[in-house]
Amino acid sequence: xxxxxxxxxxxxxxxxxPNEVLVTEVADLAPGQALDVGCGEGADxxxxxxxxxxxxxxxxxxxxxxxxxxxxxxxxxxWVHADLTAMAPPAGCFDLVSAHYVPLRRAExxxxxxxxxxxxxxxxxxxxxxxxxxxxxxxxxxxxDYYHPADVAALLGPEWTVVxxxxxxxxxxxxxxxxxxxxxxxxxx
Numbered sequence: 600x601x602x603x604x605x606x607x608x609x610x611x612x613x614x615x616x617p618n619e620v621l622v623t624e625v626a627d628l629a630p631g632q633a634l635d636v637g638c639g640e641g642a643d644x645x646x647x648x649x650x651x652x653x654x655x656x657x658x659x660x661x662x663x664x665x666x667x668x669x670x671x672x673x674x675x676x677x678w679v680h681a682d683l684t685a686m687a688p689p690a691g692c693f694d695l696v697s698a699h700y701v702p703l704r705r706a707e708x709x710x711x712x713x714x715x716x717x718x719x720x721x722x723x724x725x726x727x728x729x730x731x732x733x734x735x736x737x738x739x740x741x742x743x744d745y746y747h748p749a750d751v752a753a754l755l756g757p758e759w760t761v762v763x764x765x766x767x768x769x770x771x772x773x774x775x776x777x778x779x780x781x782x783x784x785x786x787x788x
Contacts, residue, residue, distance in 0.1 A: 617646035618699045619770050620727040624763070624782050625650075631694030634717055636683070637701035641667025641676070648675035652695070657681045657688070687713030694722045700729065703746040711746055711754070718785045724759075726751050730766050730777035748781035758787045 621643050630651030635644040638656035640663050647654050654676045658664050661680050668678045684707050688696075696718050703711050718724050726748045734742040752764040763782040769775065 617642045618727060620767075620778055620780050621646065621697060621699060621725065624725050624780070625695065625697075625723075628695065628723060631722075632692060632719075633695040633697060634688055634693040634714075636696065636698040636714060638667060638678075639663045641670060641678070643697060643699060644676050644678075645671060645673065647695075647697075648673035651675075655679055655688070655693075657683065683710045683713060688717040690716040691719050693717050694719055695725065696722070697725045699725075699727045701726075703751075705744055705746060711751065715755075720785055720787055722785050723762075724751075724781070724783045724785070726781040728779050729775045730779055733775050733777060748779040752781050752783065755783055758785055759783045760786055 625647070630647075631653070633644075633647050633652045633654045635647065635654055635656040638644050638658045639660070641656060644654045644656035644667065648671070652675065656664075656667065656676050657679045658667075659680070659682050664678045664680055667676075671678070687709070696714055698714060703714075715724065728745075728747050731742050731747050736742060749764060752761055755761065761781070761783045763780055766777050766779050768777055
């Protein structure tokens with residue numbers, strides 16, 4: 600998919616509101632260093648920054664990052680153009696690694712390993728996706744080709760404590776009505 604073209608094709612792709620899973624799961628965490636993976640137009644990163652987090656927001660679309668940076672009134676976000684299949688985030692640096700609706704391909708397990716490694720001891724991993732039961736295979740897309748939060752939970756070792764691994768109804772359902780959510784805490788390095 601050409602992500603820049605997708606963003607160029609519309610004035611706004613997403614609502615501009617932070618993901619409800621992020622708001623629910625992060626409200627009780629003390630601010631620190633956050634990595635927002637697949638930040639798009641930046642709503643999650645800005646929500647975090649306005650609550651005291653220092654955020655590294657990564658996306659493959661320069662167009663999305665330009666939009667996000669233009670809305671940034673915090674000075675607390677580093678907007679980074681990167682492809683995580685070619686570059687892993689720094690290991691052990693983030694108190695929160697948040698990946699909402701990011702296509703984590705099973706054929707590229709290094710991306711997932713890099714995200715897990717980026718979580719600092721005591722830090723939180725938060726992964727949200729659409730409920731796989733609501734995803735339909737179509738030309739060029741098979742949901743089975745991607746990691747879902749429950750798949751990630753099954754891969755976590757003893758250095759992790761799973762806080763939530765569940766399917767939840769969405770407060771504002773649209774095309775999808777349920778999310779799968781994984782929240783895990785890295786106990787040790």
